[in-house]
Amino acid sequence: MADKHSDDKNNNWDQGTPQERIKAFEALKRAIDLFTNRSTAVDDSIQTYVTELPQWFQYPSNTAVKIRVGDDVFETDGFQPTANPLVTEARTRTGTDISIAVVRTDRRSDTGQQAWHESERALIDTVLSLIRSEIERWEVDSLKRVSDGVVVLDSDLRYTYLDHRAEQLLGQDIEELRGEHIWDGFPEAAETIVEEILQTAIETQSPKFFEQYHSQQAQWVEAQVYPSESHTIIVFRDITDAKTAERKIDRVLETTPVGIVLLDAEGTITRVNSRAEELLGVSRRKVDRKGYDDPDWDIWDEAGNPIPDEDHPVTRVRRTGETIQGFTHGITLQDGSERWLSSNVAPVKRVDGSIEQIIVALEDITVPKRLEQLIETLRPADAVLNNASTAEEIKQALCELLTETREYQYARISEHIPGTALTKSDLQERSKDVAASNSVTLPIQSQREFPPAEAAVETGDTQVVTRNQTDTQFEQWRAYTLDKGFQGGAIVPLKHRSRVYGLLVLYTDRGEAFGGREQTLLTTFGDRVGQVLYSLATERILHADKVAVLTFESTDSASFFVAASEQLNCTIDIIDTIPAADDMLVHYASVAGASLDALSDIAETADCVAPLRKISHTEDPPGGEIEIGLQRQSLAQTLVVAGAVVTRDVVTDGRAEVVCEVPLGNDIGALVTRVQDSFPETTLMSKREYTPTTEPNAHAVGRVLGDIFENELTERQQQVLRAAMYGGYFESPRRSTATEIADALSLTQSTFSYHLRNAQQTLFARLFDRSQ
Template sequence: MAQQPNDVRQWPDESDLVSERPTLEGSLTESAFEALPTQIALLDGEGDIIHTNRAWRAFGEENEIVGAPDTIGQNYPAVCRGADDEFARQAYEGLTAVLDGERPEFAFEYPCHGPNEKRWFTMRALPFEHGDERYVLVLHLNITDRKLSELRVDAQNDTLETLNDINDAVRDVIDSLLGEVNRGEVEAAVCERLADSRLYQTALTVTAGLTGESGRVRKAAGELDAERVDAGSLLEGGVADAIEDGEPRVFRHAAENEAVPERLRTLADEAAVEAYATVPLAYRGTTYGALVVTARRPDAFDERERTAFTLLGETVGYAIDAIQSKRVLQADALTQLRFDVSDDTEFLVRAADETGASLELEGLVPSAEGVIGYFHVEDADPAALVAAAGDDPTVTNARAVVDGDDDEPGLFECTITGDSALVALSGYGASVVSASVEGGEMELTAVVAPEADVRSIVEAVSAAVPENNLTAKRETEGTITSMTGFRDRLYDELTDRQREILEAAYFGGYFEQPRRSSGTELADSFGVSSPTFHQHLQAALRKLTALSFETAEN
């Protein structure tokens, strides 16, 4: 009950009460006490309760205390001292100090929860003298509404702070792209930003191999000893699933959760981890790993928090993709990879074999769905390739751009969205510089930045098309473009979408006379409206023209 902070209901029996109970019955004071909604008790100089009001008695009756609900005759400090509760001990110490004249007054807040509701009270003890006697007035004020409001505000503030921390991490990642940073520096910055927040305990990034057994922890920050966190347990504990389907995972009660591997449960118990989340680092369908974040808050990673982390994962994935692509465009030295692909799950291999066509890559443009490819066609009608695409789930927007004749090869366009070596390479920031398909075989060459994780790239290609061979790997000069060259400057000016649409328009014959592709056809390849396509194209052409005139003048 509110008369004692710990809600102890065992008050002494009537036989233990003092025989004479001084009362104020019939007085104006008693009438005033009775009218007050606040629970009030009057104590004598020894701490015995000599008077209580109606609110005090009603609370005792409602909470079924043992003994008389008015509790008159009880020694209030003794009751508090006998309770095994930290708030009762605080009340005892404060009351005793007031009764002994060591404190002018005493007040504190305490919880007094019922079986079906949460309640909080403020207790105040105010001493006064009457005649030659010393008394203490004890008040218990119900502050539940105020406390619940404060808790709601605290929860909202925590949520806002959480979102601000995550948004700051997103801004840090975006800002990092303006400087010369590598993937490791981006991942380390994100981990350090989250681990420095009071809301999280540890953050680390993990990558997985082809089978999920050769993963490794790349970067880590925070309280957990990263050397004790093995990548295999993390992969089993949600990381592999997050990488596989691109969806974040949240694990609460980590130390007891049977879905969490035993080793992680042990670490969670030792480090008081209440919850952790696994967030995929993905962009354009390619997942570069996962971010793992731990927290001591049982309610961590609610819906809004998960949404913010999803954005963070996409931003880091975009940064990794942009860094790798930029390195390929600007590097003075590159790593060249050559593959032979004979897997008929690769649409181009299957279609060329079925139609007898010989295909030569003209240009490849990354898209949100996969890659848009343009291929010169010989020994077959491009329309036969369109027919071969049919209802193939891995290919969309297949069309014959140029029918072809004896003087000019045909031109075939399609968007490849499913298992494909071309999609896998593009997803890892590789630039496919050549590809030819004939007789059930595809030979392709790609270049990647020298610091790229070649093993992961090869594994990604094998995951997409198992029947392949890496036939060559060598270092080569960065001949795609000079670091200070025109194309480098142009790519800095263009947005990703402007560059993609400009390249698609060029390879698709939009600028030729007569046009091989209309704006509507190219817009359909990107899944955008014709006005949107032309808006991006005009912006790209304007930047290209401005840069051309500037270069010419220089």
Template sequence: MTGSEPTEVAFFETGTDAADGVQDRSQSDPADDDRRLPPPDLARRIFDVSPISTVVIDSAGAIVYANERAIETLRLSSDEIAKRSYEPSEWNISYEDGTPIPVDEHPVARVFETGEPEYGFEHWLELPDGTERWLVTNSRPVANDADEVEYVVVAFEDVTDLKRRGERLLSDHMRRLEFRADQAAVPPSLRVEEGEWRIEVESVVSLPDDATIQYMGTSDLSANDFVTAVEEVPHYVDVRLLSTSEGYSRIEARAKEATVAEVFQSLGGQPRAVIIAHDEVRFLGELPGDVDHRLAAEGIRRFHDNVELVSEDLVYSPHLLYDIVADALTDRQLATLDAAYFSGYFETPRTSTGGELADRFGVTRQTFNQHLRKAQQTVLEHLFEEIDRNH
């Protein structure tokens, strides 16, 4: 608990004057009061386990109570929360543009001043580990018999993921990044004496066992040399040639361990290519315009300590329909559709069968086909329904 025991009891006990403010009991019929009041201690227990982060602030500005979800969201212990007041200077909160929120604009201050609730207040909050989260807060007063605001109850939710997803959907641009690492990052099987090899990373599909299927292609190696080289990279297994056309070879490989390509994907972007030269390897990928490139660099450094950013370009990337469809699909449906497309399932003749792809995912062919049909239906619904709305 965060605060003195008397404060908590006064706020949560039922059948007392303090509870009158919380319950807003009618004065007309005492029998109605009895039916509306919860059993002893139930209000406090419900408050504790509520899925919404909630804190209670007294008239001195002290946080006298925080429920379990609030402790999780703020990443502080109950004792640490109890040592703070609501003032912005103690929480490092800011508006969207980074401007600190002054105390007189803080919703809790306004509720104490006006006695009116404040709903839908949005702001950034810096957590103890330095990360920032986007919160939406709703604040409501609890008045005493003299109609004075005695407490303010603040409920808040972390909607950072929703905000970032919305920013990606509304963004017309991506950033194309190129990172460089020295020769130590190049597997012996892929080292070149002169010139360079470019390997396109077409797609990375997640599997249920935390492995991935990666689809890659190149015009710089023969089909046999390409397959042999990738097979010699330790984290790739089950490498197979999908097609060779006009000197361009495409392969499918199962990655049993994490790879650099997954770094871009984990940040909402896409890996694009790996360029291998005599004394270096370069990783090319795209990230949404609102994602800090330093996050990608940190991810790649898990594999190669000496990586550095060597170029950055802003590129137009109208992926709105793809993002909307991807959001509508389950992870399994999206992975199934990705694998079917890049493995050549839709080509004539097929370079991958439904049975082969089902084996990759560890499911029956019937289950694979169900996921694929549902994914296709969702894509077509978004395509044709959007056309109908616009015509």
């Protein structure tokens, strides 16, 4: 910007009286002294000159002076604006506005007093030029000392100053750019976010920051914008190397399996990786510049209580400067779901030991933490299961245990009769529904539960649905679950020896619920409950006050033994039936009146899952003992699955007589219907009732052995022991080898021997222990 006055101002020095000219030259000499041979700072020189300048004017005592350099003001005491001031203005190349104003404190516009002398006008014009030159030289020198590029724009966004570094960054000559509009020199940034940021900085008069890739130079440039009313300064810096290093760091951060959060020394978040976004449930945009102690973070300890600020790991690191590892806490995400995290928090220190940055590494421990809590939840269940005397006690107590924690908000146990088809009414155990809080509306029973419940009964596997499970075969059940406000549901079969005695229905608001390990734990839990339900049912039969004895007759050829007996005109006495692999049942039976070879031929054409094996045989009369594997092809099996105790199962000439016992309280009508559905040509011949009497001592010992067998041997041990007994393994000489029996049970010989030895050890050790 040029000086305000005309180019002939220097001629004004020749006007005025000699005395006026002398004063003007003395003032000029002093200005040259202060501003060209400077030994002090520019500001100090200006302040000195302001206080001295009035003495060289016509009326020193009534003259006041103000010099403005940018936003800095230097003035004599008592300076007040008046009419007709003597003013001159200029602007440096870098856009700094400079002005000098001189006023007469006693002058009024109507006094007719003499106007300013021309020599006085010439003086302030010359002094302004000196100050502008010195300020400009100082600014340019300062900008040259900056390693970054510097550009100065006027109020029309035209280049008024560029240093050589900016010339290199922009790739154009300084002289060609000076006076050009900013986007003429930097066209690729026009109509981009850069233009928007620059305009915002000017409108708000506040510094702004942006990064831009300069394709012509293949450089990343970082720019800081400093606006003022008269000009705008932009400081450029080449950050290409930093960007390259940052991309490498980004690759590391994005491939690490843990969440990384970077904070500055004050605890403000400056950066997060994708894993941290996922774990915290927020986007980078929302978390950027957010404090670690922001009230929006809902974190809590293992008891569910909010973590005080003084105990927060970041607070402790800022206070002590020491690393904290394995800080376990829960967090409630914005969608209401909960997650468990383990945090490692470490400071990054400067050379002087002060904290420059804080790094937080987050690991998701929700699954193991939930399993740990679930194990703790299920631990008291052992006491319930060990002490329960009825199934009703078990159902109510277990459901309450499961919903007293944060794991499940709803639980229900429904009983089921093994071997029967599931009905919708089996799920309507409304009195046993238990919810964690009043917010859960009871009862929760839906027709949508029936298909997965059927699958649980048929397969013996736990069935689950979750919010994230989009490929489920039970989509209607999933939709129902979500509609009820839950995140997932599970139906756990309560089974023993592959027979389902009940269903445990669970719902939860945990988004990550029912993973593989949790399902395994629930399956194990379901097996334990199923074993107890089976034991209680057996106890009810054995210790019933009154027992019903049912006698069935059947000529139904769907039974393998009925069909074979009819063809061979023989008698077959089924001694025992033992579950084996793949739903196969191994039958041990004695045969009288028929050749075992002939029976074997019939077995080869029948739907048998394992060949008939002769354990012993006689030629005259023909017969012997056999082992054969079948699948649901005997009347006795149907009764045992339904909970009856078979005491006799003999088939003669195609007619079977089967006698069983059931507690009088059982639904005998349903039992008969179930038998006749499987074998229609079956008739209930008689029913009688009796009250069991007190057993003699020999029977009491047998009862002890029976209890040990049922409750303390594993299912596999029970199968092996029974097969060895009825296969003649314990006889001398042995009628079956270990290999033969192992083959029948689909086991290796070594596995058979291992389970047999353990079964014998447990049986006799516990028998002798109880006898003392």
